[in-house]
Amino acid sequence: MAAKPKVATASLAGCFGCHMSILDIDERILDLIELIDFDKSPIDDLKEFTGRCAIGLIEGGCCNEENVRNLIEFRKHCDLLISVGECAICGGIPALRNTLPLQECFDEAYKHGPTVYNPSGQYPNDPDLPLILNKVYPCHEVVKIDYHLQGCPPSADTIWAALTALLTGKPVQLPYELIKYD
Amino acid sequence: MVKTTHPRKIIIEPVTRVEGHGKVTILLDEHRKVQQARLHIVEFRGFERFIQGRPYWEVPVLVQRLCGICPVSHHLAAAKAMDLIAGVDQLPPTAEKMRRLMHYGQMFQSHALHFFHLVSPDLLFGFDADPAIRNVIGVARQFPHLAVQGVMMRKYGQELIKATAGKKIHGTGAIPGGINKNLSIAERDEFLKDLDQMLKWSRESVALAKEYTVTHLKELVDFGSFESNHFGLVRKDGAMDLYHGNLRAITADGQKIFDQVDYQTYADYLAEEVKPWSYMKFPFIQSLGPDRGWYRVGPLARINTCDFIDTPEAEGARQELMALTQGKPNNITMAYHWARMIELLHSIEKIKDLLHDPDLQGVELRAQGRTRRSHAVGMIEAPRGTLIHDYEVNEQDQVTRCNLIVSTTHNNTPMNRAVEKVARDFLSGTEVTEGLLNRIEVAIRAYDPCLSCATHAMGRMPLTVEIQDAQGIRVHRRTRGVDPDV
Numbered sequence: 001m002a003a004k005p006k007v008a009t010a011s012l013a014g015c016f017g018c019h020m021s022i023l024d025i026d027e028r029i030l031d032l033i034e035l036i037d038f039d040k041s042p043i044d045d046l047k048e049f050t051g052r053c054a055i056g057l058i059e060g061g062c063c064n065e066e067n068v069r070n071l072i073e074f075r076k077h078c079d080l081l082i083s084v085g086e087c088a089i090c091g092g093i094p095a096l097r098n099t100l101p102l103q104e105c106f107d108e109a110y111k112h113g114p115t116v117y118n119p120s121g122q123y124p125n126d127p128d129l130p131l132i133l134n135k136v137y138p139c140h141e142v143v144k145i146d147y148h149l150q151g152c153p154p155s156a157d158t159i160w161a162a163l164t165a166l167l168t169g170k171p172v173q174l175p176y177e178l179i180k181y182d
Numbered sequence: 183m184v185k186t187t188h189p190r191k192i193i194i195e196p197v198t199r200v201e202g203h204g205k206v207t208i209l210l211d212e213h214r215k216v217q218q219a220r221l222h223i224v225e226f227r228g229f230e231r232f233i234q235g236r237p238y239w240e241v242p243v244l245v246q247r248l249c250g251i252c253p254v255s256h257h258l259a260a261a262k263a264m265d266l267i268a269g270v271d272q273l274p275p276t277a278e279k280m281r282r283l284m285h286y287g288q289m290f291q292s293h294a295l296h297f298f299h300l301v302s303p304d305l306l307f308g309f310d311a312d313p314a315i316r317n318v319i320g321v322a323r324q325f326p327h328l329a330v331q332g333v334m335m336r337k338y339g340q341e342l343i344k345a346t347a348g349k350k351i352h353g354t355g356a357i358p359g360g361i362n363k364n365l366s367i368a369e370r371d372e373f374l375k376d377l378d379q380m381l382k383w384s385r386e387s388v389a390l391a392k393e394y395t396v397t398h399l400k401e402l403v404d405f406g407s408f409e410s411n412h413f414g415l416v417r418k419d420g421a422m423d424l425y426h427g428n429l430r431a432i433t434a435d436g437q438k439i440f441d442q443v444d445y446q447t448y449a450d451y452l453a454e455e456v457k458p459w460s461y462m463k464f465p466f467i468q469s470l471g472p473d474r475g476w477y478r479v480g481p482l483a484r485i486n487t488c489d490f491i492d493t494p495e496a497e498g499a500r501q502e503l504m505a506l507t508q509g510k511p512n513n514i515t516m517a518y519h520w521a522r523m524i525e526l527l528h529s530i531e532k533i534k535d536l537l538h539d540p541d542l543q544g545v546e547l548r549a550q551g552r553t554r555r556s557h558a559v560g561m562i563e564a565p566r567g568t569l570i571h572d573y574e575v576n577e578q579d580q581v582t583r584c585n586l587i588v589s590t591t592h593n594n595t596p597m598n599r600a601v602e603k604v605a606r607d608f609l610s611g612t613e614v615t616e617g618l619l620n621r622i623e624v625a626i627r628a629y630d631p632c633l634s635c636a637t638h639a640m641g642r643m644p645l646t647v648e649i650q651d652a653q654g655i656r657v658h659r660r661t662r663g664v665d666p667d668v
């Protein structure tokens with residue numbers, strides 16, 4: 001039996017809603033695992049790529065160095081890379097911070113909040129924490145992205161239609177009902 | 183190049199360093215004994231700041247983008263705060279019941295997701311099974327009927343959310359002062375069709391979790407366990423109420439620390455400590471201080487803090503769980519799973535009652551506010567624990583201040599304790615073995631940390647565990663699926 005194509009998924013600066021929408025294909029998940037193998041993905045436990053992937057699904061934009069590194073890694077290992085949802089496509093809600101100095105966001109969270117207890121006045125600032133980017137970047141500003149799937153999140157039907165078309169080599173056709181959102 | 187300022191930040195240019203959404207550091211003392219364990223939360227969003235200036239009515243729709251795993255909880259907690267801002271103290275029955283239906287649907291789907299998609303692989307294959315099969319896809323291949331059951335239960339909850347909120351993820355149903363639709367007879371009848379099946383599966387899930395806990399009790403009793411305070415909302419009569427209530431906190435042996443406190447005043451009772459090694463703060467009860475005041479929230483804490491459950495089957499199940507500890511609070515970390523399934527059963531019992539309630543077809547969807555408020559708190563018991571949304575709004579309808587304490591944050595210290603306990607018990611020498619890595623994961627997973635609010639890696643976080651000696655030098659490091667690099 002020929003090896004099944006692999007699909008990898010990543011959640012960068014997203015809310016995990018796009019991954020939940022993948023799970024919303026419900027019983028079709030059983031058909032999906034006949035069609036593909038999941039590679040690196042938070043859905044399984046695989047931390048590293050095990051081989052070349054046909055498709056990489058990216059949720060979320062890039063808000064820290066780790067997101068960027070992860071995205072570049074995905075680009076390297078995937079034939080097709082898809083930005084899934086508004087956060088990946090344009091930064092989404094996390095990018096609301098782009099109009100503000102990062103310092104103000106830190107002050108609000110770790111200094112001014114009504115329940116903050118911070119006698120030392122320190123911010124989280126440990127070598128164990130990844131560096132935060134000055135702004136939240138959409139994925140296509142960091143690497144080449146092949147497709148954009150709109151929605152916040154795109155519906156399960158949209159994701160299903162796109163995936164099955166790509167996996168079976170058919171043109172991706174998404175009628176209006178599948179790409180209008182909210 | 184990296185440009186470091188305070189707080190450290192980088193201007194686009196990737197740097198290679200640590201990886202993994204969840205990272206654990208185990209610190210050793212001079213005698214190479216475990217001194218402390220740290221679960222680092224590596225995400226930062228800045229929500230409290232960038233929400234300032236947004237119109238208040240936008241918040242329930244916007245704020246749920248914090249978390250796509252339990253968006254309904256954020257949607258409703260924000261809506262509850264905004265009801266008060268809009269001057270509405272009492273919702274019309276149809277509105278409150280539609281929101282409750284949405285919330286119980288959310289509880290049902292989230293608990294099913296956690297138990298079947300995330301936890302069942304550990305229980306079915308054992309803590310030491312190969313991670314390549316120890317996942318939901320492995321379950322689907324080997325136990326297809328269980329996987330189907332999990333998928334269908336989650337789907338039922340998601341469909342309820344869609345029918346009440348308009349959309350499965352990030353709906354718009356709740357608006358300040360009410361709700362924007364009721365439940366049609368046709369929609370109701372669809373749900374009634376599958377109700378008995380859902381009830382049956384929920385009972386079986388409780389039985390499964392109970393049997394697992396009881397048969398493995400000797401091993402589990404001490405696993406990642408410790409005594410702690412417990413915190414949550416309870417109804418006026420002491421019943422569990424996942425949608426609304428007053429604050430209650432109890433000690434590890436059941437003494438009340440405070441009770442029936444109006445949650446508008448939560449900030450007088452709770453505080454959150456900032457620590458340099460995690461973006462997630464560490465909440466504690468003010469009167470006890472940061473060292474003794476930390477507490478647990480979520481299913482087990484709710485079962486411990488409430489006096490009873492007001493649905494018969496879940497109440498029976500609660501009594502069985504409490505009998506295990508002679509009616510005293512249960513402090514066994516792994517008992518969270520059993521407690522979670524009791525809440526799953528409670529939720530479907532509530533859904534049943536609601537579906538039979540004609541108020542859901544009512545037409546009064548929204549109350550008209552009278553006097554506007556400038557400050558309000560909305561709270562709810564989310565699947566993972568108490569969720570606090572606190573807003574100030576100015577006369578131009580703009581949010582001027584916001585404070586959020588999400589469920590997983592309350593459990594920050596407990597998760598660190600659980601990891602520390604497991605490290606003390608299972609670390610031999612200075613090497614992170616596969617067995618230790620597995621057990622740390624299992625202990626963290628008991629808390630169902632919403633890694634979207636917190637880190638965002640869906641419970642199965644790709645963990646990196648690192649051991650540091652008394653001088654802070656790395657002795658050993660291991661990442662799931664990667665050869666140990668020393």
Ligand code: SF4
Nearest residue numbers: 014015017085086087
């Ligand atoms: S696009 Fe929407 S659903 Fe997807 S990660 Fe972003 S906020 Fe969440």
